[in-house]
Amino acid sequence: xxxxxxxxxxxxxxxxxxxxxxxxxxxxxxxxxxxxxxxxxxxxxxxxxxxxxxxxxxxxxxxxxxxxxxxxxxxxxxxxxxxx
Numbered sequence: 235x236x237x238x239x240x241x242x243x244x245x246x247x248x249x250x251x252x253x254x255x256x257x258x259x260x261x262x263x264x265x266x267x268x269x270x271x272x273x274x275x276x277x278x279x280x281x282x283x284x285x286x287x288x289x290x291x292x293x294x295x296x297x298x299x300x301x302x303x304x305x306x307x308x309x310x311x312x313x314x315x316x317x318x
Contacts, residue, residue, distance in 0.1 A: 276284075
């Protein structure tokens with residue numbers, strides 16, 4: 235009698251686990267394909283964000299190069315005794 239009282243709740247719990255596991259197995263391929271598509275494709279928002287980042291980095295490189303050129307010009311002018 236006691237064994238039956240213990241087995242019944244365990245059987246009910248196990249059947250719930252089986253149903254959840256079966257649902258996970260069935261939905262796994264759909265989730266995997268969706269994740270693969272997301273990884274391969276780029277949304278317009280991501281493309282815009284990446285392009286903006288690329289433009290900012292290019293502007294930073296140009297600003298550094300411009301500062302370096304101005305510094306070199308000042309240095310050359312100073313060495314030649316000319317005002318900048």
